Amino acid sequence: MFSDDDAAALYDLLNPWDPGRWPADAYYDGLVMAADTVLDVGCGTGAMLHRAREHGHTGRLVGLDPDRAALGRARLRTDVEWVEGTAADARWQGEFDLVTMVSHAFQCLVTDDDLRASLAAIHTALRPGGRFAFETRHPxxxxxxxxxxxxxxxxxxxxxxxxxxxxxxxxxxxxxxxxxxxxxxxxxxxxxxxxxxxxFLDAVTLDAFLGDAGFAIEARYGDWHGGPVTDSSREIVTVARRG
Missing domain, CATH: 2.20.25 (N-terminal domain of TfIIb)
Structure with missing residues (x-):
């Protein structure tokens, strides 16, 4: 039997968080280290927030995920807040400077209703002017x-x-x-x-959902080095700001 705990451990082996090796990890690491309060939605095993604390982040770090086995590994570190639940379950109000959804977690929001509910909860969790950073694969x-x-x-x-x-x-x-x-x-x-x-949302559809939720697009990239989104881009990297 290959248990949920085994699967969570395997995920860490297949997807080690390493900003020195992976440009995507370096991108998010920079955003997290510059923010005083961070909520990572779909935090999985917590590797990103673990590293942030290990490398000197002194502010509030919160990880949210519905996967109990993944959170079991995340909770090995007790100086980060870990909450079991989905993006739509979030009930924070104006508490975070930055919300992230990394490793294409945003694409798990499959239905329109789930997407709208999740974006509304994330918008409410941010402070006025706070930022929501995430990426999706370019369709x-x-x-x-x-x-x-x-x-x-x-x-x-x-x-x-x-x-x-x-x-x-x-x-x-x-x-x-x-x-x-x-x-x-x-x-x-x-x-x-x-x-x-x-x-797999295209940029136009994605921006319509974000606009309806009260977000304004602050930055948009087609790669992890700040390049524009083109027809050949593999990613749509977005930073949206709460108005």
Whole structure:
């Protein structure tokens, strides 16, 4: 059996938070370290906030996530606030300078209702003038076409076991891609299959949702070095400000 706790540990192995290696991590690390109060929505195992505290952040850091197993790993560090719940569950009012959704967590907001409720809660959680920073995959890059067993990742877990992880698309309906993630032993024995849906919004549709929620676009990038969004961009990186 490959438990939820095992899956959370595997996530950290496959996705180590390392600003020195990954430009996306460096981008968010700079924003977090410059803000006094930070809410990370979809914080997962808490790696970003762990690092911020380890590197001298002295303000308030809060992580929010519905995954209990991931939060179990996050809570190994007790000098950060950890809350179980979704973006739409947030009930803070004017308490944060910065809200983040990193590692494409924003794309988990699949329905219009969930997106509107989540943006409204994030807007309320921010102080006037506070910023919401997140990224989505640019739909024109069609990232899901690379999600197949031929592009499997391989990792050695803490016990020395070799694991293989791959993704396979089940359906593309409108702007929502449904796919499975499979974890297997190196001999091919399947240990776990998870199903996920992600929404790929274009910039125009995204900005309409943000505007309806009371946000103004402060910055928009097509990569992690400040380049513009173009048809060949793989990312839509957004910083939106609460009015």
């Amino acid at each position: 024109r890059a069609r990232a899901w076409e690379e999600w197949n067993p031929a592009n499997a990742s391989e990792v050695v877990d803490a016990t020395g076991r070799v694991l293989r992880v791959w993704y396979e698309v089940e359906a593309v309906v409108g702007d929502v891609v449904t796919f499975t993630g499979t974890t297997a032993d190196d001999d091919g024995t399947v240990l776990r299959v998870d199903r996920t849906g992600l929404r």
